[in-house]
Amino acid sequence: MSRMQKFAWFNLAVIALALLVVFSLVPLLGFKAMGGFGFLGLLGFGPAFFRTKPGQVLMDERDLLIQARSWVFAYAVFWVIFVLAAVVLSALVYGQDGSVPVTIVQISTFWAVTLVYALASIAILVQYAGGASDAK
Amino acid sequence: MPSEKQETLTNRIRRLRFDNGEMTQQALAERVGVTRQTIIALEAGKYVPSLLLAFRLAAAFRVRVEEVFQYDGNSPS
Numbered sequence: 624m625s626r627m628q629k630f631a632w633f634n635l636a637v638i639a640l641a642l643l644v645v646f647s648l649v650p651l652l653g654f655k656a657m658g659g660f661g662f663l664g665l666l667g668f669g670p671a672f673f674r675t676k677p678g679q680v681l682m683d684e685r686d687l688l689i690q691a692r693s694w695v696f697a698y699a700v701f702w703v704i705f706v707l708a709a710v711v712l713s714a715l716v717y718g719q720d721g722s723v724p725v726t727i728v729q730i731s732t733f734w735a736v737t738l739v740y741a742l743a744s745i746a747i748l749v750q751y752a753g754g755a756s757d758a759k
Numbered sequence: 760m761p762s763e764k765q766e767t768l769t770n771r772i773r774r775l776r777f778d779n780g781e782m783t784q785q786a787l788a789e790r791v792g793v794t795r796q797t798i799i800a801l802e803a804g805k806y807v808p809s810l811l812l813a814f815r816l817a818a819a820f821r822v823r824v825e826e827v828f829q830y831d832g833n834s835p836s
Contacts, residue, residue, distance in 0.1 A: 625796050683793035684809050685800060751796075753805065 627686050628751050630672045631744035637665045638741050654726070660733035666740060689750045697743035701735060766832030773802045775820045775827060791815040 644659035652658075675681060682690075708731070713723055776782045784798040791812065800806035801816075808816070817824040 625794060680788065680792055680794050683797050684812060685797045685806055686794065 625686060625751065626672045626681050627690060627747055630669050631747040633669060633672065634666060634740045634744040637663065638737055638744075640665075641737070657730050657733070660730070660737070663733060663736055663740075666736070689747055692750065693743045693746035696746045697739045700742055701739045704738065705735065766830070768807050769804065769829045769831065770801060770827055771829070772798070772816065772827060775822065779820055787816075787819060790819045 641660055641662040644662055645656050648656035648659055673681060713721075717723055772787075776784070776787060784795050784802075788795045788798045792815065793812065797806065797808075801808060813824050813828055817827045820827065
């Protein structure tokens with residue numbers, strides 16, 4: 624298993640943990656359970672998978688290609704959802720002259736991080752499984 | 760304007776490894792500076808390498824790049 628695959632599985636595990644904590648605490652704490660998204664901070668340990676060791680190739684051109692494609696895909700999907708949420712959903716839910724609560728903006732940020740990392744990680748795993756067919 | 764004909768790039772890496780003293784995938788990977796997974800993907804035809812890597816592979820086997828990779832597709836008229 625390559626470093627990129629380990630990185631992707633780590634991200635998915637952290638996201639699963641955060642979602643598990645959040646949704647298991649919702650019945651007890653209500654909206655305060657969203658604090659469980661703080662576990663997403665563990666994503667910050669992801670770069671530890673890419674520590675270089677002398678004489679060992681950690682990433683090559685194929686890994687970099689897969690990495691680039693995955694993040695482009697994740698951010699492209701995120702951008703579409705972001706625009707839909709900001710332009711359409713906010714107006715539908717809060718009205719044209721309404722205001723979005725600060726807590727909604729804060730929680731949306733956590734959901735955005737979750738979405739981007741999950742999509743990128745899934746894209747990485749899918750490409751290692753059989754994609755990344757060229758070096759264009 | 761390119762036609763719709765499918766372009767394929769096959770390679771003889773596996774055969775060349777065998778011909779070079781049954782060189783392991785790991786040994787070849789270290790020689791050309793990539794991971795073993797990339798050699799596996801190349802041999803399985805799941806990855807087309809950059810020009811630089813193609814020349815590195817050819818150099819590792821001490822052959823010309825055309826002896827490693829075979830292009831089948833549109834040729835310029």
